[in-house]
Amino acid sequence: MNFYALSGLLNGVAATALGYFVFSQSPENPKHRTYGLYCLSIAVWSYFYSAWQLAYTHDLALLCTRLLMAGAIFIPITYLHHVLSLLDRVDQHQRLLTVGYWLSGFFLLTDLTPHFVANLEAELAFPYWPKPGLAFHFYLGWFIACVTYTTYLLGSAYRQAKGIRRNQYLYLTIASVIGYAGGATNFPLWYGIEIPPNGTILITVYVSLVAYTILRYRFLDFSVAIERGLTYLLLIALVVLPVYPLLLLAQRVYFGEVNASFSLVLLILVTFVVFMTYRMKIHAETAVARTLFKSRHDRYETLSSFSRALVTILDLKTLTEEIVQTLAHVLDVKTASLYLLEKEKNVYILASSYGQDGYEVNTTKLPVTEGLPAQLAIFQSILVREELEHSPDFEKMQSVVRALQTMEAEVCIPLINKNRLIGICNLGSRNTSHMFSDRDLGLLMTLGQAAAIALDNAALYEELKRSQILMRRTDRLRSLETIAGGFAHEIRNPLTSIKTFVELTPERKDDPDFIGHFSKVVSEDVARIERLIHEILDYARYMEPKFTEEDLNDIVESCLYFVRVNADSKSVRLEKDLVDDLPHVMLDRQQIKQVLLNLFLNAMDALGDGGGRLIVKTHRLTKPNGDSWVQVEVADTGCGIPAADLDHIFDPFYSTKHESEEREGTGLGLTIVHQIVQEHGGYIEVKSALGRGTTFFVNLPGNPCEVRAAHVGMSGS
Numbered sequence: 001m002n003f004y005a006l007s008g009l010l011n012g013v014a015a016t017a018l019g020y021f022v023f024s025q026s027p028e029n030p031k032h033r034t035y036g037l038y039c040l041s042i043a044v045w046s047y048f049y050s051a052w053q054l055a056y057t058h059d060l061a062l063l064c065t066r067l068l069m070a071g072a073i074f075i076p077i078t079y080l081h082h083v084l085s086l087l088d089r090v091d092q093h094q095r096l097l098t099v100g101y102w103l104s105g106f107f108l109l110t111d112l113t114p115h116f117v118a119n120l121e122a123e124l125a126f127p128y129w130p131k132p133g134l135a136f137h138f139y140l141g142w143f144i145a146c147v148t149y150t151t152y153l154l155g156s157a158y159r160q161a162k163g164i165r166r167n168q169y170l171y172l173t174i175a176s177v178i179g180y181a182g183g184a185t186n187f188p189l190w191y192g193i194e195i196p197p198n199g200t201i202l203i204t205v206y207v208s209l210v211a212y213t214i215l216r217y218r219f220l221d222f223s224v225a226i227e228r229g230l231t232y233l234l235l236i237a238l239v240v241l242p243v244y245p246l247l248l249l250a251q252r253v254y255f256g257e258v259n260a261s262f263s264l265v266l267l268i269l270v271t272f273v274v275f276m277t278y279r280m281k282i283h284a285e286t287a288v289a290r291t292l293f294k295s296r297h298d299r300y301e302t303l304s305s306f307s308r309a310l311v312t313i314l315d316l317k318t319l320t321e322e323i324v325q326t327l328a329h330v331l332d333v334k335t336a337s338l339y340l341l342e343k344e345k346n347v348y349i350l351a352s353s354y355g356q357d358g359y360e361v362n363t364t365k366l367p368v369t370e371g372l373p374a375q376l377a378i379f380q381s382i383l384v385r386e387e388l389e390h391s392p393d394f395e396k397m398q399s400v401v402r403a404l405q406t407m408e409a410e411v412c413i414p415l416i417n418k419n420r421l422i423g424i425c426n427l428g429s430r431n432t433s434h435m436f437s438d439r440d441l442g443l444l445m446t447l448g449q450a451a452a453i454a455l456d457n458a459a460l461y462e463e464l465k466r467s468q469i470l471m472r473r474t475d476r477l478r479s480l481e482t483i484a485g486g487f488a489h490e491i492r493n494p495l496t497s498i499k500t501f502v503e504l505t506p507e508r509k510d511d512p513d514f515i516g517h518f519s520k521v522v523s524e525d526v527a528r529i530e531r532l533i534h535e536i537l538d539y540a541r542y543m544e545p546k547f548t549e550e551d552l553n554d555i556v557e558s559c560l561y562f563v564r565v566n567a568d569s570k571s572v573r574l575e576k577d578l579v580d581d582l583p584h585v586m587l588d589r590q591q592i593k594q595v596l597l598n599l600f601l602n603a604m605d606a607l608g609d610g611g612g613r614l615i616v617k618t619h620r621l622t623k624p625n626g627d628s629w630v631q632v633e634v635a636d637t638g639c640g641i642p643a644a645d646l647d648h649i650f651d652p653f654y655s656t657k658h659e660s661e662e663r664e665g666t667g668l669g670l671t672i673v674h675q676i677v678q679e680h681g682g683y684i685e686v687k688s689a690l691g692r693g694t695t696f697f698v699n700l701p702g703n704p705c706e707v708r709a710a711h712v713g714m715s716g717s
Contacts (some may be wrong), residue, residue: 004200005053011203012046015039034085038078042203044071049200052128061128062120066111069130073107073139076100076146083150083172087157103142110135123189124196132190140187151176179203316458320352323451327427328354331440335408335428339366340455341421348373348424355428356408364406366424372403376414377421382441382448383412411436413444415452422452422459494525547586552630552700553578553618555589559596560616563604571611572604578618585630585702591676592700598673599634599696606638606694613637621699628702629682635695641688649686650674 019039026032048068055061077100084090090097110116115133123129132140154176158169182202188195313319320338328336335355339348348366366373375397376383385404388397404412409426416422425448430436436444501522509515560574567574603614614636621629641649650670677684681701688694 002053004197005050007200007203008046008048008050008053010046011200012043012050015042015046019043030090031082031085034078034082038075038082041071041074041078044068045075046071046203055128058120058128062117065117065120065128065130069111069117070108073111074104076143076150077104079176080146080150083153086172087153089153100142100146107135107139107142123192124194126189129189136190147176147180151180313454314458314461316455316462317352319454319458323425324352324354327425327447331427332431333410333427333429334431335426337407337409337426339364339424339426340459341368341423351423364403366403371399372412373421373424375400376412376424380414380416380421382414382445384436384441385410385412411441411444413448415448415455417449417452417456423455425451494529497525498522546588548589549584550587550589550592551582551584552587552592552632553582555592556596556616556618556632559593559600563597563600566601567604567614570604570607570609572607573611573613575613575615576617577615579620582618582620582630583628583702585700587680587700592680595673595676595698596632596634598670599698602670603634603636603638603694606636606640608638612693630700630702632698632700633695634698635693637693640690640692641686641694642690646686646688650684 016039019036019042022039023032023036045068048064048071052061052064052068055064077097080093080100081090081097084093084097107116110133113133115135116139117136118131118133120128120130151173154169154173158166158173161169179202182199185195185199186197189197313322320340324336324338327333333355335353337353337356338351340351341347342349345365346368348368350364368374368377372383383400383404385401388394388401388404391397394401404410404426407426408428410429411427413425413427414421415425427436427444501519505515556576556578560576564574566572600614600616607614615633617633617635619631619633621631623629650673674684677698677700682699684699685697686694687697
């Protein structure tokens with residue numbers, strides 16, 4: 001086997017190994033798919049390049065040439081596609097990619113004819129070197145343009161990137177320049193320019209640099225286990241590949257010639273051995289770990305399972321405590337702490353800690369743009385205090401080392417999501433004499449990525465809950481105007497009787513009948529006013545849901561009581577039909593009042609100033625499975641809701657009211673109504689006809705267990 005055949009073989013094996021493992025780890029990821037296609041193109045070109053160099057007849061050499069060019073034709077477009085996918089710019093170049101693949105398909109068809117490879121002639125030491133057909137000239141122009149533009153995109157991305165991304169793009173740009181400069185040495189001989197294609201071996205340098213980028217700078221979506229497995233595989237390939245040329249040499253010595261077909265079978269067999277060795281290595285490593293290093297294996301298994309379970313915890317405080325406690329116990333460290341970003345103040349503050357009592361640690365605040373956070377945001381990798389203390393750049397890193405000492409941290413893990421440093425997790429020294437191994441640090445980096453996603457989700461969930469609380473408070477204020485009007489009307493009569501009693505008491509203080517009668521009336525009126533004030537204060541003040549056994553008819557009466565004045569001012573006639581045998585149900589009284597008041601006010605808005613009827617009924621329902629339910633029916637004879645709007649009336653900020661109306665709709669009222677009813681384990685239905693009115697049905701379960709279960713499910717989701 002000559003130098004050129006060996007270089008082609010090395011290129012092919014390296015591209016096959018790297019492409020297979022990148023693709024197999026995440027086949028659904030476009031970045032992995034496009035990289036796999038790119039490596040496949042290189043592998044096809046490389047294997048048949050090696051076979052072409054070993055061909056001993058003109059026809060066999062021509063066949064191998066056409067086959068190697070089939071791979072070469074797709075190298076530029078798959079390279080472009082892969083880089084665009086890596087840079088998340090595929091959508092902006094979709095038309096160019098489509099044209100490129102069609103053009104590659106056209107070149108592939110011409111590759112079967114003399115229009116691409118016209119003939120084979122002797123050049124330098126090569127007995128069968130290809131000569132270009134007409135189509136090859138266009139292909140070469142496309143190749144140069146495509147590779148140049150793609151390398152330009154990588155270079156631009158490098159100039160704009162920061163942190164770890166900058167290193168990724170730098171090494172990929174260097175790899176591309178080296179690889180394509182080496183591959184380009186194959187083209188001069190096509191045109192009779194006597195420059196030997198010695199740069200072909202540089203394509204292996206390209207593949208190696210890409211592998212280095214994957215391993216050192218976490219290019220694409222790789223876990224630590226795969227990184228180590230891939231490293232081992234490449235080492236196996238470098239050990240096994242020298243055996244293949246020796247086998248070919250033995251074949252020539254024994255048979256007097258090298259048989260291309262037998263050599264190809266031998267290549268496939270060697271490749272198969274490489275893959276099987278890797279697979280056996282994984283199982284053997286797992287078996288050894290479980291048998292001889294059980295405690296360490298169990299520790300890694302626990303952390304791996306924990307990283308997958310993190311996303312199920314949505315309470316931020318619980319999540320931070322769980323992360324710190326688990327890491328401290330599993331890794332057997334003396335101290336652990338977790339700092340989270342406080343956006344308003346632009347600092348990282350302590351969210352949870354383990355084994356730390358010091359005042360300085362608990363009050364430490366880390367500014368976003370200074371010291372430790374700034375370094376973590378730039379490098380996005382784990383910092384080990386001992387390594388920093390012995391680093392040549394110790395002078396520059398003194399502030400970082402001091403911060404780690406203050407926080408009693410031996411290892412500092414950045415929690416990064418969407419290229420943002422959302423938190424910092426610190427681990428102190430271990431209780432045993434064991435140091436943190438490379439495998440420990442790799443696993444912690446993976447865990448840190450999972451923790452960052454979980455913490456970001458929990459923070460968003462906290463924001464959502466705060467927004468929901470604010471929405472409900474705002475909606476309650478909308479109803480308080482009506483309640484205040486009803487309150488003023490209702491206390492007028494009690495105040496009149498109290499005033500009369502006060503005015504007449506001096507004159508009739510000796511009349512026991514007067515004093516006894518009016519004392520009773522005044523006492524009842526004062527109690528009535530106190531009850532009304534208590535109702536308003538409870539309604540205005542938001543509280544956590546408090547489920548108690550209530551009479552739904554009583555709540556309906558209370559709400560109608562408050563809206564009666566508003567209804568009278570609009571000539572709205574209130575009609576009610578409340579069933580006597582309605583069972584008591586478990587509910588939050590103030591929240592259900594919010595639901596009913598919202599529906600009543602919406603109904604009066606729909607009726608407008610022309611008057612009409614607001615009909616409220618309660619029903620007792622029995623479901624087919626025997627469960628008992630209660631229902632409140634709220635109907636109006638207003639304008640109705642268009643059919644196109646019915647499917648959206650519970651959507652946030654969707655309102656059918658217009659700005660010209662007296663009270664512009666916010667689009668939040670019915671959203672809150674729907675949410676509250678769901679949290680009570682119920683559901684709401686609506687029927688409407690234009691010009692005839694709208695009816696809402698609020699259905700609530702009569703089983704207290706169902707209500708509690710529904711509320712727990714909503715609060716934990």
